Amino acid sequence: MNLIEVYVQEVTRWLPKKKKDDIALELESTIYDMLPDDYDEKDVHLALEELGDPKVLANKYSEKQTYLIGPKYYDLHLSILKWIIPFAAIYSLITILGVNLLNLINQGERFDVSLSNMEDVLINAITWSITAYVFVTVIFAIMEQVDGKNDDLPKWMGFTSWNPKKLEKECSVPKKKSIPLSEINAGLIWTVVWGVGYFYADRFLGIYENGQDGLRMVTPAFNQEVLLSFWPIVLLLLGAEIALAIYKLVKRKWSTNMAAFFMIYKIVSVATFIVILTQPKLFAAEFLTLISGWFDVAPSIVKGYMVWGTSTLMVVFGGISIYESFKKANMNNRSML
């Protein structure tokens, strides 16, 4: 094979089959056109040098984007990564600590935070971050590929294009009305924590005793079957919390709609938990007896305090948070201007 053939092959190697042969033939004929009648190797070198790097030429022929994520999605991609990677890291930290705790309690071992434990957490956090990064990036690369509109207008949070209204939103949102990322992340982490707590209550929640074998659970606080009989609605509540987090992430400020969504969620959730709390067999009998022993009162009174105390607290704090959310939503947009 001579130099010209190799060059042509280099250019057309990655081109689509349809165009390949045609381009190859044209290019070859062009190169021979460039050469004098009795050419030698030096002339070939000169001609090829004039045509330049075969990869550059191939790129010009293929007209395809040579990037994974272009300017249109770059900023959005970056800001989602900035949010999701710390979340993935914290999430992995909590899950691995939870699993460790679970194992330790089940096996009745002493709970100690050893170095290998921390190593696990670190490795897990890195793995999760990389997974999140790959996942988000692949999704964005696909979006970039399938986005038919070649308008080069960057996408903003909520996947919309810019218009002057966005500025109004930015500069007129009072500090209290805006939702910081930390609040969203804390909310999601709390969702994970209470979700795990609910489904594994018999293994986590209860009275512990520090005996010879380390920390040991004497009795769980709840009857797991009673708790689990409510799983569909609890799952729904977990889903609503995640939906709310995404809603907050997209909007980044309180609105009346968001406050209304929050209110419905809060009312349903408080009602659900009051119903759960008032189930006659919710608390494990042994748990009630133990506590009543400490305070020297009848188990039924202990139960009454716990049920109505918790219910009252939930209603009061739930009410306050609903009030707060509407207050934030109705804050005057213009007050900062």
Next chain:
Amino acid sequence: MELLIHSFLTELKRGNLTLAVLSQLRTPQYGYSLVQLLETLGIGIEQSTLYPLLRRLEKQELLNSFWDTSEKRPRKYYELSEHGEKVFQQLREEWMKNTKRLFDVLNEEDKENESY
């Protein structure tokens, strides 16, 4: 500074190139003959830019193409299509108008300088 000027000039030339190419394709040309033709007209063009450009214009249906296999090696000829002719005329008018405007603006400056 030279680098900067070079990049500005490349940018200026890029848009004009399509017009130059379209203007010379009323008669069919193959790649290398077009390069030579443009060169005699004083329009230098990188070959690695021209050949892909011809294909793009063909894809946009501004040019028609055919292979001539009667000579010692096959050659691909490009020619302005009817649609290409219309587009070219419109671009040409716009270019003339805009260039004249800019010319006047830049020329004005020359006159001002002279009056000092």
